[in-house]
Amino acid sequence: MMSKPDDVDDATWQKAQEACSALRPSGRPAGDGQNTAYQNCLKENGVADPSKPDPGDATVQKAIETCQILRPSATPTA
Secondary structure, three states: OOOOOOOOOHHHHHHHHHHOHHHOOOOOOOOOOOOHHHHHHHHHOOOOOOOOOOOOOHHHHHHHHHHHHHOOOOOOOO
């Protein structure tokens, strides 16, 4: 789970976490939909091809920032 931003109060953060809980990746193995919520978010925020985002594009930058909470993180292996 992503850390709460400094400028967001606890109640707002908790409400957002609960509201978006169904959209978070489930941690299933890669290739089994792990990135679906993140990629859908990017598309909904104007990224034409989420598999090849142009980091120099202002729309892409804003979408990445907006969708950060949904971005899957690598799970360390034991």
